[in-house]
Amino acid sequence: MNDHGHERSRLRGWLDSRYQITPLIEFLRHKEVPKGPHSMVWYYLGGTTTFFFMVQVVTGVLLLMYYQPGEATAYESMRYLTTKVPFGWLMRSVHCWSAHLMIVSLVAHMFSTMMLKAYRPPRELTWVSGYIMFALTLGFGFSGYLLPWNKLAYFATSVGTDLVKSVPLAGDWLLHVLRGGPDVTANTLFRFFALHVVILPLLFVGLIAIHLLFVQRQGMAPPLGQKVAGRGMKFFPSFALRDLLLWLLCLMILLVLSVFLPYGPGIPGMEWELGEKADPFEPAFPGIKPEWYFLWEYQLLKEFPPHLFGLEGPQVCLFVVTLLLAVWAIIPWLDRQAARNEPSPGFSDFGWGAILFLTFLTLKAWDIGALQPVDSPASLKVISRTCAWWTLGLGAIIIIVRFLFYHDRWFIFTGAALLHVALHGLFGLSYLTAGAIAASLAAAAVARRVLAARKTRASPGGVG
Amino acid sequence: MRDKTRKPTRRSFLDLLLGVSAIAWLASVFYPIVRYLKPLPRAGPGGPTRLSPSELTKLNKDAFVIVPVSGKRVLVFQNAAQQLSAVDAKCTHEGCTVKYLASESVIWCACHNARFDLDGRVLSGPPPRPLPKYAVERQEDGGVLIVAERTSA
Numbered sequence: 001m002n003d004h005g006h007e008r009s010r011l012r013g014w015l016d017s018r019y020q021i022t023p024l025i026e027f028l029r030h031k032e033v034p035k036g037p038h039s040m041v042w043y044y045l046g047g048t049t050t051f052f053f054m055v056q057v058v059t060g061v062l063l064l065m066y067y068q069p070g071e072a073t074a075y076e077s078m079r080y081l082t083t084k085v086p087f088g089w090l091m092r093s094v095h096c097w098s099a100h101l102m103i104v105s106l107v108a109h110m111f112s113t114m115m116l117k118a119y120r121p122p123r124e125l126t127w128v129s130g131y132i133m134f135a136l137t138l139g140f141g142f143s144g145y146l147l148p149w150n151k152l153a154y155f156a157t158s159v160g161t162d163l164v165k166s167v168p169l170a171g172d173w174l175l176h177v178l179r180g181g182p183d184v185t186a187n188t189l190f191r192f193f194a195l196h197v198v199i200l201p202l203l204f205v206g207l208i209a210i211h212l213l214f215v216q217r218q219g220m221a222p223p224l225g226q227k228v229a230g231r232g233m234k235f236f237p238s239f240a241l242r243d244l245l246l247w248l249l250c251l252m253i254l255l256v257l258s259v260f261l262p263y264g265p266g267i268p269g270m271e272w273e274l275g276e277k278a279d280p281f282e283p284a285f286p287g288i289k290p291e292w293y294f295l296w297e298y299q300l301l302k303e304f305p306p307h308l309f310g311l312e313g314p315q316v317c318l319f320v321v322t323l324l325l326a327v328w329a330i331i332p333w334l335d336r337q338a339a340r341n342e343p344s345p346g347f348s349d350f351g352w353g354a355i356l357f358l359t360f361l362t363l364k365a366w367d368i369g370a371l372q373p374v375d376s377p378a379s380l381k382v383i384s385r386t387c388a389w390w391t392l393g394l395g396a397i398i399i400i401v402r403f404l405f406y407h408d409r410w411f412i413f414t415g416a417a418l419l420h421v422a423l424h425g426l427f428g429l430s431y432l433t434a435g436a437i438a439a440s441l442a443a444a445a446v447a448r449r450v451l452a453a454r455k456t457r458a459s460p461g462g463v464g
Numbered sequence: 465m466r467d468k469t470r471k472p473t474r475r476s477f478l479d480l481l482l483g484v485s486a487i488a489w490l491a492s493v494f495y496p497i498v499r500y501l502k503p504l505p506r507a508g509p510g511g512p513t514r515l516s517p518s519e520l521t522k523l524n525k526d527a528f529v530i531v532p533v534s535g536k537r538v539l540v541f542q543n544a545a546q547q548l549s550a551v552d553a554k555c556t557h558e559g560c561t562v563k564y565l566a567s568e569s570v571i572w573c574a575c576h577n578a579r580f581d582l583d584g585r586v587l588s589g590p591p592p593r594p595l596p597k598y599a600v601e602r603q604e605d606g607g608v609l610i611v612a613e614r615t616s617a
Binding site: 173183284306314375 | 502503505530531537539553554559560563573576590591
């Protein structure tokens with residue numbers, strides 16, 4: 001053994017005699033990532049999300065060195081940062097780009113977890129902890145958006161926080177607590193600052209620790225239906241080095257985007273030009289849109305009439321969204337088939353249906369195909385039709401690929417989402433009427449399937 | 465082992481006492497925090513509010529101006545017949561700030577394309593309620609006075 005190796009084993013002995021690290025090293029040495037028929041790509045997305053979060057922490061701390069919250073200072077300090085401070089524009093650009101890429105990576109991570117049914121027992125709590133981090137990430141995005149105190153941020157925050165008033169009983173109290181008063185003011189800025197730089201990061205870091213602890217204790221989920229664990233890929237060094245290489249690639253992509261598009265790609269919901277300073281006594285202007293990951297919700301709010309079932313439109317909208325998000329949170333307990341380690345095509349289809357539902361709303365919020373003036377009834381009709389065709393096209397591709405390459409035969413939710421879009425966009429039904437028709441047809445079809453499956457299972461010799 | 469009939473014993477009494485005092489302790493910790501989080505109502509200038517000279521200039525130039533009245537934002541506007549009106553500037557849908565569109569003679573919210581008539585009643589779009597109205601009058605010296613009390617639309 002050379003001197004270097006000798007040194008290392010001496011250090012290891014020193015540490016081992018104090019902290020008993022040998023079991024830990026043995027654990028890491030034997031750690032494996034399962035291999036299966038599906039692509040390994042899906043196992044890297046949690047890592048890339050963590051990487052973008054680390055970039056957020058570093059750039060966030062750097063931004064903190066110049067940013068001053070306050071009505072007379074927030075916007076001014078950001079202006080100074082982006083125009084005067086050496087590479088200030090770059091720090092802000094990297095922070096913004098990394099935020100968007102973190103959300104892209106996180107959403108892809110969640111959808112792949114869902115499609116591969118990695119949430120199935122015994123990994124329910126890993127899903128739940130990830131789900132909470134998803135909610136916190138949206139909170140990061142929302143709270144960070146206000147901090148530059150520009151016009152767009154001011155109105156987007158006014159609309160976004162106003163939805164809280166629709167919460168039953170505690171709505172008014174929550175609204176006041178969130179805003180630090182009845183309206184969005186400098187008090188809101190202070191509260192969002194505290195949320196963005198202290199409260200959310202503390203919670204997030206804690207949850208990452210829990211999430212990773214779960215993953216280490218249980219290992220990554222093997223492919224569905226695999227009875228005996230096959231030979232996996234060694235985590236050290238094979239997987240870890242691939243991870244590192246991918247992170248390097250992510251950093252390169254991030255830096256190229258940040259340098260060449262310092263204010264974002266310029267599509268609504270993905271641009272961060274500082275613009276003008278917020279002024280509460282200015283009217284809202286057309287084209288106020290939240291960030292792209294909130295656009296579906298923004299559009300859904302527009303689709304609701306002022307009153308529905310004796311409640312106010314936004315209240316019903318909030319209720320529907322809460323219900324959908326709640327279903328997503330408890331999916332490990334709903335999916336009984338995956339719990340038995342069997343394929344659950346209905347839940348995959350639910351995921352694809354959800355993607356189409358969100359796609360249509362997002363396209364519509366982007367006013368794809370709009371005429372001038374954008375808000376005229378004729379223009380709204382053309383927007384609905386154009387977005388419907390795009391969504392139907394995407395849906396057709398998804399169905400064909402699933403049918404031919406994955407041999408899926410379960411299309412109820414995808415079908416319902418496409419029917420909804422077609423009835424609304426092509427046949428001119430209102431969004432909610434079309435949605436109600438599609439949802440009831442889907443519910444009837446699912447009920448038929450479930451009853452048929454029960455009957456087969458009850459009859460002797462049937463397969464469940 | 466706990467008996468199913470659960471006769472009150474000294475132990476169960478002490479458990480109850482512990483539970484109650486734990487809840488009381490938690491309440492005493494959280495009550496101040498809950499109260500602390502909701503800020504006091506802003507003490508704006510109450511009662512009738514006069515438009516400042518700069519606000520008046522803006523009103524004459526754009527046919528509308530948004531001003532603070534008792535901690536609220538109020539839209540004061542002048543219709544084609546030079547009549548003054550005032551409504552709450554906060555859209556009843558999602559709280560954006562509305563504006564007066566002189567060309568169409570409506571009050572308009574850009575956020576979700578809501579339209580109100582000049583009395584604050586909803587014409588189209590998603591708002592569930594009309595905009596509250598304020599009494600406004602032009603004074604002899606040309607100044608504009610907003611009376612803080614609302615009148616129903």
